[in-house]
Structure formats: C-alpha cells, structure tokens
Amino acid sequence: MAKKTDVTVEEKLRALYDLQLIDSRIDEIRNVRGExxxxxxxxxxxxxxxxxxxxxxxxxxxxxxxxxxxxxxxxxxxxxxxxxxxxxxxxxxxxxxxxxxxxxxxxxxxxxxxxxxxxxxxxxxxxxxxxxxxxxxxxxxxxxxxxxxxxxxxxxxxxxxxxxxxSLIQKSQEFEGQIEERLITAYKRIRNNVKNGLAVVPVERGASGGSYFTIPPQVIVEIAGRRKIITDEHSGRILVDEDLAKEEQEKMSAFFSKI
The missing domain is CATH 1.10.287.1490 (Helix Hairpins)
Incomplete structure (x- = not known):
C-alpha cells in the first residue's frame, strides 16, 4: 500500500466519501434504536x-x-x-x-x-x-x-x-487509517458541527448536498477536477463531484448488501 502522503487527492476524496457513507449507515442503525x-x-x-x-x-x-x-x-x-x-x-x-x-x-x-x-x-x-x-x-x-x-x-x-x-465500525476504522490525520480531524469536526452528520457531500444541481447556496461554476469545475480538497464556504463541508459520489455509492451499496 502507498504511503498516506503518496495518495492522490482523488483517492483521498473517494476514501473520505466512502468513510462518510459508512458512518452515515452507522448513524441510520443507531437512529433505529432511537432513545x-x-x-x-x-x-x-x-x-x-x-x-x-x-x-x-x-x-x-x-x-x-x-x-x-x-x-x-x-x-x-x-x-x-x-x-x-x-x-x-x-x-x-x-x-x-x-x-x-x-x-x-x-x-x-x-x-x-x-x-x-x-x-x-x-x-x-x-x-x-x-x-x-x-x-x-x-x-x-x-x-x-x-x-x-x-x-x-x-x-x-x-x-x-x-x-x-x-462490521461497519471496523470498516470505518480501516478507512480512517488510510486517510491523513489532519483530514480525519477536519472530517470529525465537521460531522460534530452539522445536524445530520454529513461532513462530505456531493454537488447536486449546482449546490452542495443539502444546501440551497449555489456554488460558482468555476468552483464546480475545480471540484470535478479532483486536484484539491474544496469545502463549501457556507457549511464548511468537504465537496465531491456528483460522478464520484455515484461511483462510490454503488461500490458501498454492494459492500453493505454483503454484511
């Protein structure tokens, strides 16, 4: 396995979004239990x-x-x-x-x-x-x-x-181990600061997921380029492009169905 420092930005984004999908699934399970x-x-x-x-x-x-x-x-x-x-x-x-x-x-x-x-x-x-x-x-x-x-x-x-x-908690910990510490720290901080625990969201219809604030076209192009970590200036969430999100959702759905 490559060192964390050798991982590309795109690989970091995919790992972060996968981690988000796993943690969101854990949140769903815990919400079922409720109080x-x-x-x-x-x-x-x-x-x-x-x-x-x-x-x-x-x-x-x-x-x-x-x-x-x-x-x-x-x-x-x-x-x-x-x-x-x-x-x-x-x-x-x-x-x-x-x-x-x-x-x-x-x-x-x-x-x-x-x-x-x-x-x-x-x-x-x-x-x-x-x-x-x-x-x-x-x-x-x-x-x-x-x-x-x-x-x-x-x-x-x-x-x-x-x-x-x-199984999900174990997988979450595995993904955390693949992502550099500063990104994990930022990810957890954002998750704690938002109601639904979504720290990494895709761009949907020109806005960050769950937000009504429009993202400038130039920023959307940069997000799609996957060359740097970009955050939403309003919510602080880490942004990924829609295609990457769909690919990772399909991959993780297949993983969830096997548990």
Whole structure:
C-alpha cells in the first residue's frame, strides 16, 4: 500500500466519501434504536432506586420492631419494680418511707405510660411504612414489567443490527487509517458541527448536498477536477463531484448488501 502522503487527492476524496457513507449507515442503525438504550438505562436506575428504597424501609421496620421489644421489656421491668415497692410498703416503719416508695411506684407507672405511648407511635409508624412499602412494590412491579418489555425491544433491534454495526465500525476504522490525520480531524469536526452528520457531500444541481447556496461554476469545475480538497464556504463541508459520489455509492451499496 502507498504511503498516506503518496495518495492522490482523488483517492483521498473517494476514501473520505466512502468513510462518510459508512458512518452515515452507522448513524441510520443507531437512529433505529432511537432513545431505547437511554430508556432502558433510566428504567434500570429507577428499578435499582425502588429496590434500595424498599430495603431501607424494611431496615427501618426492623429498628422499630426492636424499639417496641425494648419498650415492652421496660414495661415488664417497671411492673416488677412496682410489685417490689408495693410489697416493701407493707413493712415500712414510718410515713416518710411509705411516701418515698409511693413516689417510686408513681415514677414507674409514668414510665409504663410513656413506654405504651411510644409503642403506639411505633405501631403507627409501622403501619405507615408498610403502606409505603406496598405502594413502592406495586411501582417496582410495574417498572420491572416495563423494563422487561423495553429490553426485549432493544435486544430484538440489537440482534438485527449489531453484527452489521460492528462490521461497519471496523470498516470505518480501516478507512480512517488510510486517510491523513489532519483530514480525519477536519472530517470529525465537521460531522460534530452539522445536524445530520454529513461532513462530505456531493454537488447536486449546482449546490452542495443539502444546501440551497449555489456554488460558482468555476468552483464546480475545480471540484470535478479532483486536484484539491474544496469545502463549501457556507457549511464548511468537504465537496465531491456528483460522478464520484455515484461511483462510490454503488461500490458501498454492494459492500453493505454483503454484511
């Protein structure tokens, strides 16, 4: 193979236009998928988020359940203390001792009352969290079904197009390797700056492809001469003559049909 620097301008133009045709075909394949990959990714993130939320809520329930158990133990301890103080009151020697024990009993009764209040609050929290868990599980089930459906759509499209896309990407890289770096850099820059990704276009009806700006006749003659790289002064696209474009389109169509 000749060195890149030994390649003629015409060969460069043909290689650039072939590269454009390949990359445009890759663009078409990816457009068929549309937003599906992003939709699947968003759904996967949502499903993961819902699962995390359920796990957190269930962990909260476990903490609350332990708090209830703790309060019940506290109640039993207070009841035991009341029973003990009540028995001690039977053997007191004076009113001062009796009143001191009465205060202890009263304190333990307040402790029981407070613990029962907390248990009631905890049970209300359990009910509320269970309701949220059930709602979240319903939402999760719906999102999982939707995700399965979207994944099926995406897998079907990938099954049809993945092999072709991989072959085209490999071919695109091969063509890039045959073109000098400065032209590839310019090509990619133009592709990124135009909506349809067309960086190399043929002259059609006296104007660059997809443009309404007329190209001067002298410039059209120069383009047809294939002796230098000429760009459209309005869009910056690299221009090729119509005959070259038709020849390369036929060649690449034959290549695409074999993939």
């Amino acid at each position: 599906l990959p992003l939709e699947v990714e968003d759904l996967e993130d949502e499903v993961a988020g819902l699962n995390t939320r359920i796990q957190k809520l269930e962990a909260d329930l476990e903490v609350i359940d332990n708090d209830i158990k703790s309060k019940k133990i506290q109640i039993e301890d207070s009841k035991t203390a009341i029973k003990k103080y009540t028995e001690q009151q039977k053997n007191v020697r004076n009113n001062r001792e009796f009143n001191a024990l009465s205060k202890e009993i009263e304190f333990q009764e307040l402790e029981i009352e407070l613990a029962e209040k907390h248990i009631k609050e905890y049970r209300a929290q359990i009910e509320q969290k269970n309701e949220v868990i059930n709602q979240t599980k319903e939402r999760l089930e719906d999102r999982e079904k939707h995700l399965t459906h979207k994944k099926g759509e995406l897998d079907a499209i990938l099954a049809e197009t993945q092999k072709e896309e991989e």
